[in-house]
Amino acid sequence: MQGTSVILVYEDFSLFVSAQYAFYFLSYLASEFFDLKTDTPAYMCRYMLSP
Structure with missing residues (x-):
């Protein structure tokens, strides 16, 4: 039973991380498409994904 809960948590965590990378x-x-001068969204994502 403990192993199943660990697997479920791992799946939720990997889904969360992949959603962050997709964002x-x-x-x-x-x-890149709009050629924006500011890099705020990507900078925020880099800050969120940094360990």
Whole structure:
């Protein structure tokens, strides 16, 4: 039973991390597409993803 709960937590954590990376990638694409002078969304994502 303990192993199953650990696997479920691991799956939730990996999904959360991949969602953060997807948000960072989308913000990076948006900043490149619109040629924005500010890098605030990508900077915030880098700060969130940094250990």
